[in-house]
Each structure stands twice: as C-alpha cells, then as structure tokens.
Amino acid sequence: MKNNIDFQSATVLDQAHTKNNKNLSKILLHILLIAGSFIMVFPFIWTILSSLKNMAQIFVIPPQWIPDPVMWSNYIDSLLAMPFGLAYFNSFYITVVIVLSTLITASMAAYAFAKINFKGANVLFILFLATMMIPKQVTMIPLYLVMDQLGWLDTHLSLVVPGALFNAFAVFLLRQFVMGIPRELEEAAIMDGAGYVRIYWNIILPLIRPALAAIAIFTFLQSWNNFLDPLIYLNTPEKFTVPILLNSFKGLYTANWPLMMAGTVISVIPVLIVYIFSQKQIIEGVAITGIKG
Structure with missing residues (x-):
C-alpha cells in the first residue's frame, strides 16, 4: 500500500514537473517571438517617428525618440x-x-x-x-x-x-x-x-x-x-x-x-x-x- 502511494506521488510530481517545463518553454518561446517581432517592426516605427521630426531632430546625437515638436506638416509638404x-x-x-x-x-x-x-x-x-x-x-x-x-x-x-x-x-x-x-x-x-x-x-x-x-x-x-x-x-x-x-x-x-x-x-x-x-x-x-x- 505504501509503495502504491509513493508511486502515485512520484507520478504526480513528474506530471507537475513536466507541466512546469512546458509552461517555461512556452514563456521563453513567447519572449523570443516578442523580441523578434520588435526587431522586425522597429524600422517601420523609426520611419513613422522620423516622418514627424525636422531635419535637426533626425541627426541629433543621442537620438531623440519622441518628436518635439511634432511636424505633422511633413505629410502635407511631402504630398x-x-x-x-x-x-x-x-x-x-x-x-x-x-x-x-x-x-x-x-x-x-x-x-x-x-x-x-x-x-x-x-x-x-x-x-x-x-x-x-x-x-x-x-x-x-x-x-x-x-x-x-x-x-x-x-x-x-x-x-x-x-x-x-x-x-x-x-x-x-x-x-x-x-x-x-x-x-x-x-x-x-x-x-x-x-x-x-x-x-x-x-x-x-x-x-x-x-x-x-x-x-x-x-x-x-x-x-x-x-x-x-x-x-x-x-x-x-x-x-x-x-x-x-x-x-x-x-x-x-x-x-x-x-x-x-x-x-x-x-x-x-x-x-x-x-x-x-x-x-x-x-x-x-x-x-x-x-x-x-
């Protein structure tokens, strides 16, 4: 009887361990996919931000991420x-x-x-x-x-x-x-x-x-x-x-x-x-x- 209980306990622990490993793998996979997605979409985000800057803001070092002031007129001028x-x-x-x-x-x-x-x-x-x-x-x-x-x-x-x-x-x-x-x-x-x-x-x-x-x-x-x-x-x-x-x-x-x-x-x-x-x-x-x- 004691051996059966020990066996069931070990089985439950193994299942819990396997489930935790699967959850950890999913979390790591999602983190990797999110990082890859950000790398892929970053150039497009930078293009949108740069379209709202003036020439001085584009070449400033260190880079200015948020346009200030926002140049909405660039779209009209471009057209x-x-x-x-x-x-x-x-x-x-x-x-x-x-x-x-x-x-x-x-x-x-x-x-x-x-x-x-x-x-x-x-x-x-x-x-x-x-x-x-x-x-x-x-x-x-x-x-x-x-x-x-x-x-x-x-x-x-x-x-x-x-x-x-x-x-x-x-x-x-x-x-x-x-x-x-x-x-x-x-x-x-x-x-x-x-x-x-x-x-x-x-x-x-x-x-x-x-x-x-x-x-x-x-x-x-x-x-x-x-x-x-x-x-x-x-x-x-x-x-x-x-x-x-x-x-x-x-x-x-x-x-x-x-x-x-x-x-x-x-x-x-x-x-x-x-x-x-x-x-x-x-x-x-x-x-x-x-x-x-």
Missing part, C-alpha cells in the same frame, strides 16, 4: 513637393493590370502544361522553369534594347508587358494545383460537350482559387514595391511610380529625410491595407508554396 497623387495612380493601375494579367496568363499556361498533352510539353516546361535561375541583372541590358526597339522606353508598357506576360513562379505553382484536380471532372465535362475553354473557366479556375489568391497578393506586393524597372525605363516625372518618386527626395549632396520618411509612410498604406485584409491568404500562400513546391 505637395512631388506629384504623389499621379504617382499613386500610376502605381495602382500598373499593379492592378499586372496582377489581373498574371492571373489569366499564368493560370492558362498552368492548365495547358498540366492537363493538355502536346508534343514537347515537358521540355518546354523545363525550359520555362530554367528562366527562374537566370539573375535579373543578366537580362536587364537585352530587355532594355528590346524596349528601345519597340519604342516603349519611358512608357508604362515597359513595366506592364514583361510583368504581366511572364511569371514562371506563378505558372509553376498553379500547375502543381491543376495537376491535383481529378481527371474524372474533365472527362465528365467533355462528355457534356465542354471544350478546353469551358473546362478552364468553369472547372479549373474555381478549384484553384486559393492558389490564385496567393499569387495575386505576392504579385501585388512585388509590383507595388518595384523600384529597379521604373528606374531603368522611365524618365518623365509624370510617369513615375511611388518608389521611384520617393527617390527624388534625394539630392546630389543631401536628402530631405523628413519628407522622404513621410512619403514612405504614405506609400506603405496600400501594402498595409492588403496585409490587414489578406493575412489569412498570405499565410496560406506561404504554406502553399512550401507544400506544393
């Missing part, structure tokens, strides 16, 4: 100093066109590679994927020469057409999803008299909606934050996008940092809106790329 409204419009419509075009072209290519048997499909798909291994720096000069021959330099076509018609990653991801669709659905549709277009529109697209949402979000973020391509192809300020317009606050010898920080905060607003309303899709998209890739 008035540069054609931000036009740049916003340019970035928005270019991004929307690229996103919609990418969804259409990538999903059509994915359906063709996954479900339509044609000669050389596998070889063509491998060559298509091989382009993902080519650094962008290698293609900049040839692409610039092509745009020059087409007369698309200093036009938005030089940004829209390459981004809208060619996204190897989107095609690869969507193809993996399309391959997972049962063949019986297509066979049933064919028996009902459906062709490739109807199968693509009524069967394929609805079933790959999660992947399309992930591709749309990633393409939006990439296109909105694109700095290099507008820098290469655009020369007229009226055609600038938001990232390239922000660079205009930098002069040859100095930069207006308060106005640049205010403009940066303004430019981040659409990205924050997309993230706030699409957190679930973004997380699912990251999981999708890991599972299907």
